[in-house]
Amino acid sequence: xxxxxxxxxxxxxxxxRTGEITTAHGVVHTPAFMPVGTQASVKGxxxxxxxxxxxxxxxGNTYHLMLRPSAERIAGLGGLHAxxxxxxxxxxxxxxxxxxxxxxxxxxxxxxxTFRSHLxxxxxxxTPERAMQVQILLGSxxxxxxxxxxxxxxxxxxxxxxxxxxLRWAERCKRAFEGAAAGRALFGIVQGGDDHKLRxxxxxxxxxxxxxxxxxxxxxxxxxxxxxxEVVGETAAALPAQRPxxxxxxxxxxxxxxxxARGVDMFDCVLPTRNGRHGVAFTRFGPINxxxxxxxxxxxxxxxxxxxxxxxxxxRAYLHHLFRSGEALGGTLLSIVNLFYYQELMAGxxxxxxxxxxxxxxxxxxxxxxxxxxLHAEDD
Amino acid sequence: xxxxxxxxxxxxxxxxRTGEITTAHGVVHTPAFMPVGTQASVKGxxxxxxxxxxxxxxxGNTYHLMLRPSAERIAGLGGLHAxxxxxxxxxxxxxxxxxxxxxxxxxxxxxxxTFRSHLxxxxxxxTPERAMQVQILLGSxxxxxxxxxxxxxxxxxxxxxxxxxxLRWAERCKRAFEGAAAGRALFGIVQGGDDHKLRxxxxxxxxxxxxxxxxxxxxxxxxxxxxxxEVVGETAAALPAQRPxxxxxxxxxxxxxxxxARGVDMFDCVLPTRNGRHGVAFTRFGPINxxxxxxxxxxxxxxxxxxxxxxxxxxRAYLHHLFRSGEALGGTLLSIVNLFYYQELMAGxxxxxxxxxxxxxxxxxxxxxxxxxxLHAEDD
Numbered sequence: 001x002x003x004x005x006x007x008x009x010x011x012x013x014x015x016x017r018t019g020e021i022t023t024a025h026g027v028v029h030t031p032a033f034m035p036v037g038t039q040a041s042v043k044g045x046x047x048x049x050x051x052x053x054x055x056x057x058x059x060g061n062t063y064h065l066m067l068r069p070s071a072e073r074i075a076g077l078g079g080l081h082a083x084x085x086x087x088x089x090x091x092x093x094x095x096x097x098x099x100x101x102x103x104x105x106x107x108x109x110x111x112x113x114t115f116r117s118h119l120x121x122x123x124x125x126x127t128p129e130r131a132m133q134v135q136i137l138l139g140s141x142x143x144x145x146x147x148x149x150x151x152x153x154x155x156x157x158x159x160x161x162x163x164x165x166x167l168r169w170a171e172r173c174k175r176a177f178e179g180a181a182a183g184r185a186l187f188g189i190v191q192g193g194d195d196h197k198l199r200x201x202x203x204x205x206x207x208x209x210x211x212x213x214x215x216x217x218x219x220x221x222x223x224x225x226x227x228x229x230e231v232v233g234e235t236a237a238a239l240p241a242q243r244p245x246x247x248x249x250x251x252x253x254x255x256x257x258x259x260x261a262r263g264v265d266m267f268d269c270v271l272p273t274r275n276g277r278h279g280v281a282f283t284r285f286g287p288i289n290x291x292x293x294x295x296x297x298x299x300x301x302x303x304x305x306x307x308x309x310x311x312x313x314x315x316r317a318y319l320h321h322l323f324r325s326g327e328a329l330g331g332t333l334l335s336i337v338n339l340f341y342y343q344e345l346m347a348g349x350x351x352x353x354x355x356x357x358x359x360x361x362x363x364x365x366x367x368x369x370x371x372x373x374x375l376h377a378e379d380d
Numbered sequence: 381x382x383x384x385x386x387x388x389x390x391x392x393x394x395x396x397r398t399g400e401i402t403t404a405h406g407v408v409h410t411p412a413f414m415p416v417g418t419q420a421s422v423k424g425x426x427x428x429x430x431x432x433x434x435x436x437x438x439x440g441n442t443y444h445l446m447l448r449p450s451a452e453r454i455a456g457l458g459g460l461h462a463x464x465x466x467x468x469x470x471x472x473x474x475x476x477x478x479x480x481x482x483x484x485x486x487x488x489x490x491x492x493x494t495f496r497s498h499l500x501x502x503x504x505x506x507t508p509e510r511a512m513q514v515q516i517l518l519g520s521x522x523x524x525x526x527x528x529x530x531x532x533x534x535x536x537x538x539x540x541x542x543x544x545x546x547l548r549w550a551e552r553c554k555r556a557f558e559g560a561a562a563g564r565a566l567f568g569i570v571q572g573g574d575d576h577k578l579r580x581x582x583x584x585x586x587x588x589x590x591x592x593x594x595x596x597x598x599x600x601x602x603x604x605x606x607x608x609x610e611v612v613g614e615t616a617a618a619l620p621a622q623r624p625x626x627x628x629x630x631x632x633x634x635x636x637x638x639x640x641a642r643g644v645d646m647f648d649c650v651l652p653t654r655n656g657r658h659g660v661a662f663t664r665f666g667p668i669n670x671x672x673x674x675x676x677x678x679x680x681x682x683x684x685x686x687x688x689x690x691x692x693x694x695x696r697a698y699l700h701h702l703f704r705s706g707e708a709l710g711g712t713l714l715s716i717v718n719l720f721y722y723q724e725l726m727a728g729x730x731x732x733x734x735x736x737x738x739x740x741x742x743x744x745x746x747x748x749x750x751x752x753x754x755l756h757a758e759d760d
Contacts, residue, residue, distance in 0.1 A: 041707040069701045327421040
């Protein structure tokens with residue numbers, strides 16, 4: 001499909017894998033975490049700080065960008081990389097998930113989905129072909145097929161219908177994506193809810209069509225973590241070893257470790273920035289709610305041993321004050337802390353897998369979280 | 381009064397002056413612009429970016445900090461420099477101006493001012509002695525006397541009473557400030573509204589008491605620019621040449637050039653960050669309202685020739701999009717652009733005064749603003 005896009009598996013450790021994805025805008029080391037740049041901005045964080053955190057690839061939201069400022073406008077301005085001043089790899093989703101979660105009204109037919117924009121109420125049509133056109137205009141390095149997402153729990157019949165529709169859309173997407181510039185890749189998305197048989201059918205259907213990478217979609221939509229991990233484990237094991245695997249919209253640091261252990265290579269999630277804006281910092285010692293009164297006089301930084309300057313250079317008392325005072329800098333600093341934390345967690349995972357000790361790494365990380373969890377129980 | 385604090389006049393050009401203030405936390409080149417860190421944060425801007433803009437000194441607001449998180453707490457955490465992670469010079473105001481503009485209720489007596497906190501409704505007393513104690517606890521390099529500010533226009537009798545009260549408070553402040561660590565300086569504040577006789581009396585009274593620096597207060601509170609500049613010109617001329625002169629709370633780039641021409645050395649103002657958050661960028665070509673629709677497709681940066689990365693590296697279309705989408709990064713980037721602009725304006729003024737061509741410099745800056753003012757009239 002492309003000259004520039006490739007995935008190379010470097011090492012495996014049980015089901016866990018480390019590798020590298022090469023794109024026209026640079027290399028992505030896996031397992032990789034992709035910060036979310038919803039509206040062409042990782043909320044509250046300067047792109048230089050996103051890069052400094054170690055992020056090698058960002059996710060952009062097709063749904064948001066097609067509505068505002070529009071894919072055509074971004075294309076006219078040189079594409080999403082230039083628009084955001086992010087000259088590194090970008091993955092765009094297809095918009096399907098946001099249509100489900102944000103549009104106040106939507107109608108799904110064989111042709112595609114028609115929805116009401118949450119911004120101005122206009123009716124907008126998103127077909128597989130239009131989803132490809134939008135992502136080609138945005139110029140992302142990795143595009144995602146249009147799929148139908150549904151919340152769980154759902155009736156098996158509905159899940160099956162959506163999964164099969166998503167397969168037919170996958171085929172149309174692949175055809176429509178043939179017009180994309182060389183070097184760009186389109187990923188298929190496995191659907192099938194929490195039904196193992198449907199997930200297996202979806203994998204087979206997608207592999208028959210053939211994609212340079214596969215995502216596991218339709219999870220973290222209401223099911224328990226154990227259900228999610230079971231589906232992830234079975235699905236990842238069924239996917240071709242030589243293609244990258246991307247678990248969409250997941251998750252907490254614990255989710256990431258579990259999914260890496262099951263063979264997932266890529267993640268995206270708004271948690272680092274959303275929790276950061278709400279005053280929750282991810283640290284080696286577990287989450288810390290900086291708004292808690294006990295931080296008001298604490299001169300210690302969040303973690304003096306971290307490479308992240310925001311974690312080292314500001315006292316907990318100061319961060320607490322910023323949140324109490326409604327100063328935007330607080331959310332920015334904690335978002336940076338969290339972005340660094342996620343990247344360091346993945347960098348550690350890559351090194352551990354390379355050294356054949358991922359289970360130990362994962363255990364050590366958890367032990368540290370738990371050691372402090374009792375001490376700081378009021379932070380939960 | 382202090383070992384470390386000093387002011388050295390380097391050159392004059394007409395009434396305009398360039399010099400340097402030495403403090404225990406570093407040197408400040410004058411004319412200097414001080415960004416405002418109201419609640420121990422320059423709103424929306426990382427301290428590294430504030431420093432990168434060229435700022436050599438920040439202003440902290442005593443009123444805000446004494447109410448939250450409290451001067452005692454900041455002192456316990458090592459002082460305001462450590463608290464904010466700003467190891468460079470800091471000036472704190474005395475709280476008098478915010479008592480006037482923010483407190484929902486206040487009562488002024490000979491002893492001091494009692495006001496209702498705008499945060500929790502508590503009654504708070506601020507005397508000259510307490511204003512000194514608070515600023516000593518904060519650890520600022522330059523403290524300001526407590527004064528009584530009033531809005532203009534005001535009755536001459538009221539202005540005279542407030543000016544004389546401020547003089548008596550100046551004396552009490554000086555006495556109370558004797559307990560401050562060596563190297564810290566206390567400035568007196570000239571009051572007297574728009575009455576030249578009262579201003580002259582205020583200057584005489586303050587100089588009799590004797591301060592290492594003098595501020596011109598009670599301006600930019602409702603009077604016209606020409607009234608303000610007349611008062612500034614006469615007051616600055618009456619102040620001792622060997623002491624720095626600080627015009628409080630002023631102002632626009634044009635105000636700064638005019639006041640520098642009249643012999644002012646220091647400024648503070650919230651305009652760079654406030655206007656930045658509201659989508660207005662200060663540029664060589666005058667103010668640009670980035671929310672204006674005509675920027676939606678403009679691939680040009682705000683100013684490709686500026687040293688400020690935020691002015692060079694992001695298109696107007698992108699900045700426009702960030703504001704239209706409510707992304708906080710927009711306000712942050714424009715605040716940075718404006719902080720750089722103010723610092724570069726002052727750096728240019730310093731160089732021009734040193735070269736004996738400040739009038740030409742000022743004229744060239746204005747010419748550039750005006751050349752584009754017609755073209756971009758819709759930005760006003």
